[in-house]
Amino acid sequence: MHNLSVNLNGLILKNPITVASGTYGFGREYADYMDLNQLGAISVKGITLEPREGNGGIRIVETPMGMLNSVGLQNPGVHAFIKNEIPFLRQFDLKIIANINGNTIEEYCEMAEILSGEDVDSIELNISCPNVKNGGVAFGTDPNVVKEVVRRVRKSTTKHLIVKLSPNVTDIKPIAKIAEDEGADCISLINTVSGMGIDIHKRKMILERGVGGLSGPAIKPIAIKLVHDVYKTVKIPILGMGGIISGEDAIEFMLAGATAVAIGTGNFTDPKLPEKVLKGMYQYLETYKFENAHALVGNI
Numbered sequence: 489m490h491n492l493s494v495n496l497n498g499l500i501l502k503n504p505i506t507v508a509s510g511t512y513g514f515g516r517e518y519a520d521y522m523d524l525n526q527l528g529a530i531s532v533k534g535i536t537l538e539p540r541e542g543n544g545g546i547r548i549v550e551t552p553m554g555m556l557n558s559v560g561l562q563n564p565g566v567h568a569f570i571k572n573e574i575p576f577l578r579q580f581d582l583k584i585i586a587n588i589n590g591n592t593i594e595e596y597c598e599m600a601e602i603l604s605g606e607d608v609d610s611i612e613l614n615i616s617c618p619n620v621k622n623g624g625v626a627f628g629t630d631p632n633v634v635k636e637v638v639r640r641v642r643k644s645t646t647k648h649l650i651v652k653l654s655p656n657v658t659d660i661k662p663i664a665k666i667a668e669d670e671g672a673d674c675i676s677l678i679n680t681v682s683g684m685g686i687d688i689h690k691r692k693m694i695l696e697r698g699v700g701g702l703s704g705p706a707i708k709p710i711a712i713k714l715v716h717d718v719y720k721t722v723k724i725p726i727l728g729m730g731g732i733i734s735g736e737d738a739i740e741f742m743l744a745g746a747t748a749v750a751i752g753t754g755n756f757t758d759p760k761l762p763e764k765v766l767k768g769m770y771q772y773l774e775t776y777k778f779e780n781a782h783a784l785v786g787n788i
């Protein structure tokens with residue numbers, strides 16, 4: 489038996505396989521297909537202070553080896569999450585990561601404060617949201633804003649704090665360092681890559697908002713590179729994601745420097761994928777005679 493347990497700086501997972509925010513809902517839809525007890529953790533659909541209906545029009549478009557999405561954070565709001573979804577998820581042996589999203593820094597802080605008194609194991613700060621007070625530029629792309637949002641959220645909660653980085657920046661390294669310096673316990677990456685599609689017959693943008701987020705296997709090499717960049721820059725652990733569809737992909741992320749991984753878009757084509765990735769990881773550890781999963785981290 490191999491020891492698959494990993495420690496994300498205080499958040500201990502029984503295995504390194506988690507599912508990415510926005511691709512697994514609150515686990516309910518997948519529970520019919522897979523035993524959720526096999527997951528190390530779930531990062532739930534991004535939650536906001538108030539319920540949101542999300543964007544109109546087409547929200548999802550298939551692309552070669554991936555998809556573009558513009559869901560617009562449809563979710564029932566933090567209070568419904570606490571009332572209905574935490575009790576559901578607590579039936580399973582997995583860690584609950586609450587992915588939080590705000591229009592302003594104050595909203596992020598308020599959500600972190602509310603969740604501090606609730607039964608979640610970690611808070612994941614999604615800083616890819618548009619900053620309403622700053623003309624809609626994503627929080628995560630401006631180092632000064634990253635500094636302020638992480639600092640203030642850190643003061644708002646004693647919970648384990650993950651900061652989720654956007655790949656849509658020129659250099660991710662200083663941003664990762666700021667997140668670490670301001671008190672993040674762990675860094676997750678990558679969020680989706682900005683993309684666009686045009687319907688040539690209607691001569692219109694496919695997505696109502698024009699821009700969406702590209703995910704799936706198409707972005708994996710970008711994610712591997714950014715995980716490795718961040719691994720060389722910070723001391724805190726990394727939760728890596730972006731295009732994982734096999735055990736081999738998950739191993740590649742860990743060798744690049746991730747301590748745990750998240751499966752996102754791959755869940756849509758195969759709802760049993762996390763189970764298969766876990767099996768693939770076991771096989772790799774067996775083949776190459778590693779006694780524990782942690783030995784893979786950055787081992788290149």
Ligand SMILES: Cc1cc2nc3c(=O)[nH]c(=O)nc-3n(C[C@H](O)[C@H](O)[C@H](O)COP(=O)(O)O)c2cc1C
Pocket residue numbers: 508509510511533534535557559561587614652678679680702703704705707729730731732750751752753754
């Ligand atoms: C439909 C969809 C919805 C998403 N919603 C969120 C979200 O609410 N919060 C968040 O931090 N990331 C969200 N993401 C980003 C994923 O969690 C993940 O970072 C990204 O898709 C890369 O992983 P993948 O290529 O395996 O999907 C979403 C992705 C998709 C495809």
